[in-house]
Amino acid sequence: MLNAQGRATDTGTRGEGGRATISGHRGLDHEEGLLFEIGRREVTGVDLPDIELTADRLGGLQRKLPIGLPGLTEPEAVRHYVRLSRKNASIDANLYPLGSCTMKHNPRLNEKMARLPGLSDIHPLQPQKTVQGALALLDELAHWLKTLTGMPAVALSPKAGAHGELCGLLAIRAAFQARGEDRRRILVPESAHGTNPATAALCGFTVEDVPGTADGRVDVAAFQERLGSDVAGVMITNPNTCGLFERDLVAIADAVHAAGGYFYCDGANFNAIVGRVRPGDLGIDAMHINLHKTFSTPHGGGGPGAGPVVFSERLAKFAPLPLLIHDDNGFRLIEDMQEAEAAGHAPFGRMCAFHGQMGMFVRALTYMLSHGGDGLRQVADDAVLSANYILASLSDVMSAPFEGPCMHEALFDDTFLKNTGVTTLDIAKALIDEGFHPMTVYFPLVVHGAMLIEPTETESKETLDRFITVMRELASDAKAGRTERFEGAPHFAPRRRLDETGAARKPVLRWRPSDAKDMARVEAAE
Numbered sequence: 001m002l003n004a005q006g007r008a009t010d011t012g013t014r015g016e017g018g019r020a021t022i023s024g025h026r027g028l029d030h031e032e033g034l035l036f037e038i039g040r041r042e043v044t045g046v047d048l049p050d051i052e053l054t055a056d057r058l059g060g061l062q063r064k065l066p067i068g069l070p071g072l073t074e075p076e077a078v079r080h081y082v083r084l085s086r087k088n089a090s091i092d093a094n095l096y097p098l099g100s101c102t103m104k105h106n107p108r109l110n111e112k113m114a115r116l117p118g119l120s121d122i123h124p125l126q127p128q129k130t131v132q133g134a135l136a137l138l139d140e141l142a143h144w145l146k147t148l149t150g151m152p153a154v155a156l157s158p159k160a161g162a163h164g165e166l167c168g169l170l171a172i173r174a175a176f177q178a179r180g181e182d183r184r185r186i187l188v189p190e191s192a193h194g195t196n197p198a199t200a201a202l203c204g205f206t207v208e209d210v211p212g213t214a215d216g217r218v219d220v221a222a223f224q225e226r227l228g229s230d231v232a233g234v235m236i237t238n239p240n241t242c243g244l245f246e247r248d249l250v251a252i253a254d255a256v257h258a259a260g261g262y263f264y265c266d267g268a269n270f271n272a273i274v275g276r277v278r279p280g281d282l283g284i285d286a287m288h289i290n291l292h293k294t295f296s297t298p299h300g301g302g303g304p305g306a307g308p309v310v311f312s313e314r315l316a317k318f319a320p321l322p323l324l325i326h327d328d329n330g331f332r333l334i335e336d337m338q339e340a341e342a343a344g345h346a347p348f349g350r351m352c353a354f355h356g357q358m359g360m361f362v363r364a365l366t367y368m369l370s371h372g373g374d375g376l377r378q379v380a381d382d383a384v385l386s387a388n389y390i391l392a393s394l395s396d397v398m399s400a401p402f403e404g405p406c407m408h409e410a411l412f413d414d415t416f417l418k419n420t421g422v423t424t425l426d427i428a429k430a431l432i433d434e435g436f437h438p439m440t441v442y443f444p445l446v447v448h449g450a451m452l453i454e455p456t457e458t459e460s461k462e463t464l465d466r467f468i469t470v471m472r473e474l475a476s477d478a479k480a481g482r483t484e485r486f487e488g489a490p491h492f493a494p495r496r497r498l499d500e501t502g503a504a505r506k507p508v509l510r511w512r513p514s515d516a517k518d519m520a521r522v523e524a525a526e
Helices: 074-085 108-114 132-149 161-179 195-202 220-226 249-258 337-342 358-394 424-433 461-479 500-505 516-525
Strands: 153-155 185-189 206-210 231-237 262-267 286-289 309-311 323-327 330-334 410-412 451-453
Touching (some): 108 358, 132 153, 132 330, 161 195, 161 262, 161 286, 185 195, 195 231, 206 220, 231 249, 358 410, 358 461, 424 461
Parallel strands (some): 185 206, 231 262
Antiparallel strands (some): 410 451
């Protein structure tokens, strides 16, 4: 029996063969409760001196009851977080094949550089003359990004891909305002990342979808039919979310420019073409680059991230503040609109209070300098090679929705599972038992039962072969009717399969004490 959190409700924890343990542990896999469940208010890992509080300025709004935070001794705190860390799927433990996410190895050299005292302990409010080295690093990073994309300008401050999309579309909106035009329509392919139409809507545009062709790419004829004098632009991911290169981008760019619009490219998959294709040569006007994908900086769990946006000549003057310049007085940031306009710029504003994710910038530049131009080209080569190796190795036992080779990720559908009683979700859950994080499932939405696998360029052939062997066995078992391994999987993870429908309809968003005394105290405080 499992409760809403996926925990065993009977005594102990049942492992292989249904055998339970008294402690809830399974060998070195330790059972670990939530901090609020195991903590006690009377203990702490540090000694703090008693202080006398003087009169406060809270106007009678000060807390009257204990704050209720849990306490642990120092050894308990260390063990708690170490035990939790062992429950995490991570790229340091095994292949992490999430499609459209590029979960590649993060070289430890990057971490060492990001922790250098002159970079890790600076403050965003320091005088600019005291952070000349950091500003020089940003300038060097900007140079690499502009060189790799063939674009003349870049805004470093956006914090992630969707934030970069917002930056690009705000620049496009500012360009139309400068032209005295009120264009409101954005064309978005039906296979786009979900953030694309969401960002367009947030910026006040209306979204019109563009269908795809049978080979998984943008239908150029349908795109041209939708063009008009009210079209502000198009948002296209390249390579797209089906793992395919959009062959007609130049024609699409020419068409949207002829109609007076702009071309925004979702650069989440730049890892597949870095060093090989310069987006500026394709006619793109703005594109975000996920540093935490293409250039190896860590990501996941909501951050940290970085999504710089490169701009064409058409949009460069509308890039947001702050502007990084280099003159006779060294490096400095222009953070004032009037000063920027006097220098010939027309920023639409600024994206955030400060400049961006400094730690991500250091890691990304370290990665670039470590590889060099030829090494970055090999990144794309190896990423595409790895994905096609998986596609070719599984194509006889799994079904691919599109014919021909792929780019950086291999896409399969659930046709091979027809009449087996096994679903895409079952395959994903069974992978957890095999020690792999599942691939991306049910995305892109244009493919039924999609399984999107991105091995990246950092995995060895031996690792890919182990993953391929597991996938082939799972496919064979499903077709042979051996469904017991899929029913209720994962069986060997710290937590079993959740009731996902119930969790979505009745989410538990806050921990509540089970102890009646604590419950009464919390309710009284509320």
